[in-house]
Amino acid sequence: MKKSLEKLLNKPLPGDPLLPHKALITDVEELAPDHKKFSFTFLDEKLNSSWNHIPGQFVMITVPKAGEIPISICSSPTRRGTIELTVRKVGRKTEVLHRLKPGDLVAIRGPYGNGFPVEIMEGHNVLIIAGGLGIAPLRSLIWYILDRRHLYKEVYVLYGTRNYESVLYKEELKRLRERDDVKCLYILDRIETEEDRQWTDRQGLLTELIPEVDLDPTETYVAVCGPPVAYRFIGKELLKNGYPESQVFVSLERKMECGIGKCGHCQIGYKYACVDGPIFPLWDTKNLPEMI
């Protein structure tokens, strides 16, 4: 024990893992009420070209004067040069962020977290289930997989949200439905207006779509992201349909201050959401009672 500690202390000083890098907002797009998609490029060209992340990872973004917030990356690493974050206006810091415009400066550090096991998923079917804002980190996965389509077998995207107004990435998802190498099933909680009907004729809960997926469950990897309450129901439904717990991955959110396992806020049982997650296999929920 002593020896290992000596080794720790004799290390040369590492680079500062908490130091954010300046980034410029290049584009802001309003996706839905209170939901905006921000595009960023780093001022440091070198950082821009070396930036790489795994779908499902997140960054810590400094909103000047307000503080840092963890936001998952919604752009795919296969499309380089810009990082995109979709942010819901939900608290003090995101409210300040929503006031920023193209040309404004922020600071970003990351990427953090483990991301979806994209390499293990290769050669298998992929089922992507998104509820509401959960589509944001999964958008990164969708485009990652579609840009490397030959590596994966069947791909399904299930997306459920409240109504047409709250649908994110409307155009993209519409185009996605027209492609023949990915099957899309969309559902809305409420269908009231003409727009709702145009988007999909399905009304109900996301879980209703799961039995309709025509895949061999044992050959399929599942990625789920949605509001915390959804996991329990989606997980149950997936297990009922024969998907193995070790092949279902959920993305969890927690309070975070550091992103590197130091501040302690994101503890889920004995794990940290920031370094051991935010992507966890559903199997973990058995060991970590307070997870979902």
Add this chain to the structure above:
Amino acid sequence: MEFHIDKAKVLPKENLEKFLEGLKKLGRLIAPVRKGEKFVFDVIRDVLDVEINYTRTILPPKKFLLPYRRERYTYSTDTLEFKSSFRPVEQIIFGIHSCDLHGISILDSVYLRDNPDPRYLEVRKKTVLIGISCRPDEYCFCLSTGTAFPDGANWDLFLTDIGDDYFVSIGSPKGDEIILKLRKIFREITKEDLDRYKKSTSFKKALFEIEKLPDFGRISQVIELEYDSPVWEEEAKRCLGCGTCTNVCPTCFCYTCVDIPDLDGRKVARVEFTTSCQYPYYSLVAGGHYFKPTRADRFKHRYYHKLVGYLYQIEKLGCVGCGRCSAECPAKISMVETIKKLRGTADEEELREAPEQTTTG
């Protein structure tokens, strides 16, 4: 081999003052001093203020490695250039008890193993740790946690009281250098000194009331098995949620980070301050969801992280048995008692009395 005859010296007690004067020349000297009825670690101006005979300080020496409030960066909102005004000084912390040394080695693992924090490492490199032997009081349970003696902890020198002298063990090259610099006040060790040292350590062990100590064997299994126990709920009823237990803990490290702008809003300070898992906002996310909503959840979390979580994260228990959390708790909640309740010690006593009935099955 820090306690071996070849690697130890003897410091006669009358030379202690000279020793402290010598240490003071090497950097900022920090040592325990009296504060009312209690003791605190403080920067020493006059070595006569140093209190050797103390049981525990209010706060652990952690505060000199990891200040409770620390400015990480400042940045201007125009340029978003992050600057740090952090300048660590050479410091010697004297008079640390074994449990606190173990506490520091736990912090070392947390801060230096994965994603090392360069700032902590820099402070740590500039810090000399000098331990001293102690006598337990009714709150101490370091014998249970295996931290009653300084073995394996990461210290430079350790002084053990052997009557008229201190038996000085040398734990690092840095410690050896100090001995070399102040060699005039030390003497070589004799066979008798070694015997006295052995006797003194056994004596410390004998000072504990073994039957009052909690049993830490398989403790993480106990906590996991008793995850749904009503004991949590019961004990948490008394808890005030004040966070004292975590603030005085030598191994707690959780912090919150906020950006504080100047009056004109052009310069912002990013400040980190120690937080507590006992506060409701600890798990509060934007949108108003609490992941640990009730006081019992948070109460349980502290035990779970210390006795299960740390083992997964750094392969050591997160409790060093210093007894601060129990001694300082305004509601008189005792970690020892909670653990005993969880283990159902009463049952164990019954088992001991009637062994033949339990061997079946």
